[in-house]
Amino acid sequence: MYVRFISRFLSAMAGPRPVVMSGPSGAGKSTLLKKLLKEFDGVFGFSVSHYHYVTREVMQADVAKGEFLENAEFSGNMYGTSKAAVQAVQAKNLICILDIDMQGVKNIKRTDLNPIYVSIQPPSMETLEKRLRDRKTESEESLQKRLHAAKVDMEISKEPGLFDVLIINDDLDLAYGKLKDALLEEIQKVRDTNNS
């Protein structure tokens, strides 16, 4: 009884668990997120990406100290999500959404963040290709790159224990229902805390 009280108290202090959303480009992460943010106003938040605010040297030092959950370099610029940025969102009693690639997922696995890991996958490579083509955001070259990365992503995501929930985004409403189910407990916690 006492232990349960303490552990509840500690987890309430830390704020709601963040949510890692991963999956190939074109799987439907933004589409699902948009629905979620629309239905649950004031429940979710986003961490601020770090790269605008610090110099390269400061960021490299922080990465070395392990203060980043994930970081990457694109065309000479460093980007990353710091632990502090996620904690700031949690402290506001918001569920922090982290839209992160497979490498980022593996990095976060080594931290004590304790998020809910959700993988969004397309029903098939053919469907993914069609959706990416219809989205009209890709050149032929980037499309081929994304399809290749998707194949790798789909394989790795099946690794037992890597994700808490694996959602195949075939029918959008069904996929959205599964996403909501996976997050319901945290959503309820946010609402309970706001109402108490």
Ligand code: ADP
């Ligand atoms: P991601 O954010 O993972 O890159 P998007 O949300 O942009 O993917 O989705 C890719 C494309 O597929 C978009 O044009 C979107 O409208 C479409 N789409 C997403 N989910 C579905 C679905 N369940 N059925 C049909 N089209 C979908």
